[in-house]
Amino acid sequence: MVLAELGGRITRAIQQMSSAIVIDEKALNECLNEITRALLQSDVSFRLVKELQTNIKKIVNLDDLAAGHNKRRIIEQAIFSELCKMLDPGKPAFTPKKAKTSVVMFVGLQGAGKTTTCTKYAYYHQKKGYKPALVCADTFRAGAFDQLKQNATKAKIPFYGSYTESDPVKIAVEGVARFKKENCDLIIVDTSGRHKQEDSLFEEMRQLAEATKPDVVIFVMDSSIGQAAFDQAQAFKQSVAVGAVIITKMDGHAKGGGALSAVAATKSPVILIGTGEHMDEFEVFDVKPFVSRLLG
């Protein structure tokens, strides 16, 4: 179910409940059950959906609501604030500082959109006056360096990589050192992926993080992976200190639920969402407008 459809279903569930003559426990339960079904079909993990339902019921105590209170409004607000809470881990997103060098490491499975998103992230900061640079530490996928090189050239961002070196740690360390010397304030390290969650990938990520000491690790996740989102995000978080999430391919038939699951699994904020293949096709993520838009 695409995001707009999820929002529409939630809104309709609330409207239906409001049209009941009395909003009692039964009407509220029916509304929450429909919202639960919609969220599950949008790939929000079962655990999160259960939690949301319990929390809303805690906030909305129908017995306590004095007559004359606008119950629909109270329920609507509870749903809004619970959805916001699910997307807000309660810590601010990492912001690089212009006067000092920040190292940012991107991680994610192959095809998630890391290389594409690295350029988007660099391009976005370049426009804000930063001096970014890209390092290709993906030695696993043939063509990864060429892709990064092509993107970086288009965006006029300096890059570093190797066609011959097979040790990603060596490339990353050399690239970071070079761009530090050149006074770049945002050094972005693109890493390898694998088709699935494999020990060798996580070991490589650990070694890269150890060697480059990133200020933040950004987990990139394809929004179409469905219910696998929670486990995948958690697996990366257990290997490296993920501090931010980027959800890609939200322009396709994306289900929004993955974003909620990734936040819950990594306890990190979503910072950008990818909305296309080109470097300017992304949106800066902001919880409240996102949920408002979701609920129409």
Ligand code: GDP
């Ligand atoms: P990586 O293996 O994680 O580095 O993934 P890539 O950056 O190579 O991306 C894999 C594919 O997804 C490429 O064809 C990208 O053009 C495409 N892609 C990445 N982000 C987006 C996005 O936000 N929307 C769309 N439609 N495609 C994307």
